[in-house]
Amino acid sequence: xxxxxxxxxxxxxxxxxxxxxxxxxxxxxxxxxxxxxxxxxxxxxxxxxxxxxxxxxxxxxxxxxxxxxxxxxxxxxxxxxxxxxxxxxxxxxxxxxxxxxxxxxxxxxxxxxxxxxxxxxxxxxxxxxxxxxxxxxxxxxxxxxxxxxxxxxxxxxxxxxxxxxxxxxxxxxxxxxxxxxxxxxxxxxxxxxxxxxxxxxxxxxxxxxxxxxxxxxxxxxxxxxxxxxxxxxxxxxxxxxxxxxxxxxxxxxxxxxxxxxxxxxxxxxx
Amino acid sequence: xxxxxxxxxxxxxxxxxxxxxxxxxxxxxxxxxxxxxxxxxxxxxxxxxxxxxxxxxxxxxxxxxxxxxxxxxxxxxxxxxxxxxxxxxxxxxxxxxxxxxxxxxxxxxxxxxxxxxxxxxxxxxxxxxxxxxxxxxxxxxxxxxxxxxxxxxxxxxxxxxxxxxxxxxxxxxxxxxxxxxxxxxxxxxxxxxxxxxxxxxxxxxxxxxxxxxxxxxxxxxxxxxxxxxxxxxxxxxxxxxxxxxxxxxxxxxxxxxxxxxxxxxxxxxx
Numbered sequence: 001x002x003x004x005x006x007x008x009x010x011x012x013x014x015x016x017x018x019x020x021x022x023x024x025x026x027x028x029x030x031x032x033x034x035x036x037x038x039x040x041x042x043x044x045x046x047x048x049x050x051x052x053x054x055x056x057x058x059x060x061x062x063x064x065x066x067x068x069x070x071x072x073x074x075x076x077x078x079x080x081x082x083x084x085x086x087x088x089x090x091x092x093x094x095x096x097x098x099x100x101x102x103x104x105x106x107x108x109x110x111x112x113x114x115x116x117x118x119x120x121x122x123x124x125x126x127x128x129x130x131x132x133x134x135x136x137x138x139x140x141x142x143x144x145x146x147x148x149x150x151x152x153x154x155x156x157x158x159x160x161x162x163x164x165x166x167x168x169x170x171x172x173x174x175x176x177x178x179x180x181x182x183x184x185x186x187x188x189x190x191x192x193x194x195x196x197x198x199x200x201x202x203x204x205x206x207x208x209x210x211x212x213x214x215x216x217x218x219x220x221x222x223x224x225x226x227x228x229x230x231x232x233x234x235x236x237x238x239x240x241x242x243x244x245x246x247x248x249x250x251x252x253x254x255x256x257x258x259x260x261x262x263x264x265x266x267x268x269x270x
Numbered sequence: 271x272x273x274x275x276x277x278x279x280x281x282x283x284x285x286x287x288x289x290x291x292x293x294x295x296x297x298x299x300x301x302x303x304x305x306x307x308x309x310x311x312x313x314x315x316x317x318x319x320x321x322x323x324x325x326x327x328x329x330x331x332x333x334x335x336x337x338x339x340x341x342x343x344x345x346x347x348x349x350x351x352x353x354x355x356x357x358x359x360x361x362x363x364x365x366x367x368x369x370x371x372x373x374x375x376x377x378x379x380x381x382x383x384x385x386x387x388x389x390x391x392x393x394x395x396x397x398x399x400x401x402x403x404x405x406x407x408x409x410x411x412x413x414x415x416x417x418x419x420x421x422x423x424x425x426x427x428x429x430x431x432x433x434x435x436x437x438x439x440x441x442x443x444x445x446x447x448x449x450x451x452x453x454x455x456x457x458x459x460x461x462x463x464x465x466x467x468x469x470x471x472x473x474x475x476x477x478x479x480x481x482x483x484x485x486x487x488x489x490x491x492x493x494x495x496x497x498x499x500x501x502x503x504x505x506x507x508x509x510x511x512x513x514x515x516x517x518x519x520x521x522x523x524x525x526x527x528x529x530x531x532x533x534x535x536x537x538x539x540x
Contacts, residue, residue: 130366131366134361134363134366135359135360135361135363136363136364136365136366138325138359138363139357139359139363139365140365141325141352142323142325142352142355142356142357143352143353143357143376143377143380144348144349144350144352144353144380144381145376145377145380145381150380
């Protein structure tokens, strides 16, 4: 009897696991198809670039405050923590290198992408989801205007363009924060701080790789946000769930992609 | 020679998977007429409207609009047909990020190369027709339900379509807005030479303005006729619907086991 009960529970568990795996695969497949369709419908986003510029304002310009303030604080913390460690080895004048490399290679693209997912990504999902729930997308379709070309593609390209710019501003503010703490507060030599940074940071290896990372994160976060909004059940609960999924999924995807990209860029894997 | 019937539906069947929604639907709408599709909530009325607009494809049968089989049209053909159609959604589906003026101008800007001066004049004329010229610069959030419906109507007729589809245009309106909306549908149909298909369950308002009525129940057409024929009809379903009776062919109770069994009054009580 107990054996029968145990068997049926196990069977149920395997069935649930299989069903969830299939659902997840379906979602990934749908997301990929959606992504390709958006790329194919991107003509209008460039022909009528005003549409993309408008979205650049909402996704990029309105994210500036959170990006700049966070960058400043992250840089200041790096200055404090870096100084604490470096002074042990008498290398506190290398603080500029530590701050700049940490920001340009890793923290700039990654933290900016996480903040972008929380601020702009969630807003994109909620907006598209509500447009769907209130039949605005259906209305557009019935007016012979393709919502993928008119609504989705401009938002996608605005996200892809604004992400590396935001990451660059984050890094710049971070370096300034490190300078404030290291040079102005602690009193490290200003010339050493800047010259060591200038010598150690390589444009191609560090800056360009950081930009490539942020472009990839921009594509991932914006595509996830748009897909979740477009795929959201047209109810209040559905839109709320989609918004949460955008932040959670895109954060995880950013961190996972960061590992893969770092492995290829800085360890020569492949 | 031009066909008198703008819409012809023959032997139409539609369902999702094994769930049948519409069966054996035969319907015609003559040019210049207001045709109502009526029935209780969830009977498939809106589905029928979406089949006419090409948002859904029939499983069987044919939907012809202006002699074109909607189900056989490719993407471009469907877009071409939709430019000659307008649709009023249940709650207006106005674009919430645009003013009333921009909502009405939307199709003119998307589908024509008219100069902004001409668009301005056309939009104000359409808004004047629905009595809302003075509300041109308001945002949709500032409109009452009735006003939003009228703006949506102005938007639906922006390109002077041959056919306007109305999805529950009277839902949730106060008696004054209800009368205004009903009169507008009739007046615009007559003055602009449109054909109107109204999906509704508001029998009293509809009987005042429509030329022909189809009743749908459980996915099939159970009655049809002019307003006078419907008023005089002896069919039990039509009688129940026209007089708003709680019980009849549409039962008050959802199917359930016998009441006494559910309350365990059959001698099984402990």
